[in-house]
Structures are given as structure tokens and as C-alpha cells.
Amino acid sequence: MTKTALPTMLSFSAPDLREQIEALPEGTALIGISTAGRAIAVDLDAECPHVLVCTSSGGGSTTVLRSLTAQFLHQGAHALVLDPKRISHLWARGLPTVTHRGNVAGIHDALVGLGEELTRRLDLTDTELDATPRLMVSMDSANSTLRQLTRYWETFRGEDDLHMSPAVTALEAALWSGRAARVHVILDGTPATNILGAAPHELFGTIVLARVSANTWQRLAPLTTPAPRWSRHQGRGHVIQHGEVHETQAIRMTDADVVNWLSDPDDPAN
Structure with a gap:
């Protein structure tokens, strides 16, 4: 396969890129451009409509x-943004269709509410569901967040309560049943099978990896070995979809890009 020379950065403000993004059909978002010159995108109506992202620091x-998340919001979706560091997704604060949570108690309650919303959506008719906005669940630093949720639940779990945190249970239910309810998860991390109950390649139709070890590659993408060599270019990684690996330059969209785009998308100055 002939590789295409890609820019070291693929900015949202690059000529024609925003137009290309806005021309995508509903339910599709652009990850970036591959070294084969292909647009690599996420299709939420695919069989496994969730995304796993794992990179080194x-x-x-x-x-x-x-x-x-921003691209799907632009298409009319709503979002639950779980930001345990509280500073990674400042863009999400104040947007009317986004719920932003940072501390562990807030994340716990938001995920419990997600479980209730999932149940409600699964009871809707097809017509009612089609009229319901997609719900994106975007979780940063999933490894530590899931551990914190487990410990948090233990601090007040009653004798008659289930051992597993209801927040973690709700997230797992969203991963298994989300497609039928128009609920989609974008997860940052390497989820442990003893918490979410399945291997990552069974839960996520799209996996984005960058600068991970060979062991991590084997765990997250066992059907596409061996692990490739990594590029030093910022934003360059590999996207695994349908058993194929695409070296890809990801779009760089800043907090300001997102806020301006979603606050007043028709303003040419944005």
C-alpha cells in the first residue's frame, strides 16, 4: 500500500476540512485522514456503535x-461528558445539550441516571426512538474512573445492595444495549474485563490506539497483530475497524473551536 504524505497536524481550521465534516451524514464523524488518503470515520449505526481510544500520556x-463528541453534538445529539480531571473538557461546560460531570459522586449519579434513561429508551416505539436525540457518553480516564466508582460504591453500599456499583452496571448496559437505544459510548482507557465483563474488541467497533505498548496492542486489538511501529507525529495513531488497521492523522479540534462551532455554527467567523 502506498503511503500518502500527511501534515504533521490536521487542524479543524484547515481549508475545506470543516466543510468535509459538516457534509457527513448524521451518525457519522471523522476521526482523521489515513496514510492511504482515506477519510477514517465512525459510523454509529454500525454493528458495534462505540469507540475505544487508548494512547500513552x-x-x-x-x-x-x-x-x-463535538461532531455528534453538531448533528443534534446530546452528550454526557465525564471528566474526572475536571479540566480536560472545559468546552463542555455551559453548552445546553451537554451534561458535564467531574467529581466521582457526580459521575456516579450521572451514570445511574444513564441506566434509567437507557431503560426508558428501550421501551420506546421505533417512531418515538427515531425522534429522540442520540446520547453520547464520553468518558475520559476510564481506568481510574471505574476504580474510583467501585471504591465510592463500597463506602455506602448496604447489606442488601448488589456488590457491583450501579454506575458501572449502567455503563456496561449502555455498551451492550446502546445501539438499540441510540446511546453510544466513547471511552478513553483500557477497560478491565473483570469490570465491564467482555474483551474490548467485543464491545467497541472502532478502536483508536497511539503510542501503546505491544502488550496493550495485543490486549485491545488481538485480531490485528503484530503491533505496528509508532510515528512521533502528534496526533498520529492507528484506527482499527472491521479487522483492518489504518494509520491515521487525527483531527485537532481545540476547546475554542468546539465552543465557537457549537454556539453559533452559522457564523462564518467561527
Whole structure:
């Protein structure tokens, strides 16, 4: 396969890129451009409509979460943004169709509410569901967040309560049943099978990896070995879809890009 020379950065403000993004059909969002010159996108109506992003520190996972979530918001979706560091997704604060939660108690309550919303949506007719906005669940730093939720539940779990945190149970239910309810998860991390109950490649139709170890690649993408060599370019990683690996330059969309775009998308100055 002939590789295409890609820019070291693929900015949302690059010529024609915003127009390309806005021309995508509803339910589709652009991750970036591959070294084969292909547009690599997420299709939420695919069989496994969730996205797993895993990078080393500084590898761009937060940027991918922000870019994908923003694109679906632009198409009319709503979003639950779980930001345990409280500073990674400041763009999400104040937007009317976004619920932003940072501390563990807030994340716990939001996920319990997600479980209730999932149940409600699964009881809707097809016509009612089609009229219901998609719901994007964007979770940063999932590994530590899931551990914190487990410990948090233990602090007040009653004798008659289930051992598993209801917040974690709700997230797992969204991963298994989300497609039928127009609920989609974008997760940053390497979820443990003893928490979410399945191997990552069974739960996520799109996996984005950058600068991970060979062991992590084997765990998250066992059907596409061996692990490739990594590029030093910021935002460059590999997207795994349908058993195929695409070296991809991801879109860089800043907090300001997102807020301006979603606050007044028709303003040419934005």
C-alpha cells in the first residue's frame, strides 16, 4: 500500500476540512485522514456503535474524544461528558445539550441516571426512538474512573445492595444495549474485563490506539497483530475497524473551536 504524505497536524481550521465534516451524514464523524488518503470515520449505526481510544500520556486521546463528541453534538445529539480531571473538557461546560460531570459522586449519579434513561429508551416505539436525540457518553480516564466508582460504591453500599456499583452496571448496559437505544459510548482507557465483563474488541467497533505498548496492542486489538511501529507525529495513531488497521492523522479540534462551532455554527467567523 502506498503511503500518502500527511501534515504533521490536521487542524479543524484547515481549508475545506470543516466543510468535509459538516457534509457527513448524521451518525457519522471523522476521526482523521489515513496514510492511504482515506477519510477514517465512525459510523454509529454500525454493528458495534462505540469507540475505544487508548494512547500513552500526551498521545491525543482527549483530543479524539473532544472532536468526535463535538461532531455528534453538531448533528443534534446530546452528550454526557465525564471528566474526572475536571479540566480536560472545559468546552463542555455551559453548552445546553451537554451534561458535564467531574467529581466521582457526580459521575456516579450521572451514570445511574444513564441506566434509567437507557431503560426508558428501550421501551420506546421505533417512531418515538427515531425522534429522540442520540446520547453520547464520553468518558475520559476510564481506568481510574471505574476504580474510583467501585471504591465510592463500597463506602455506602448496604447489606442488601448488589456488590457491583450501579454506575458501572449502567455503563456496561449502555455498551451492550446502546445501539438499540441510540446511546453510544466513547471511552478513553483500557477497560478491565473483570469490570465491564467482555474483551474490548467485543464491545467497541472502532478502536483508536497511539503510542501503546505491544502488550496493550495485543490486549485491545488481538485480531490485528503484530503491533505496528509508532510515528512521533502528534496526533498520529492507528484506527482499527472491521479487522483492518489504518494509520491515521487525527483531527485537532481545540476547546475554542468546539465552543465557537457549537454556539453559533452559522457564523462564518467561527
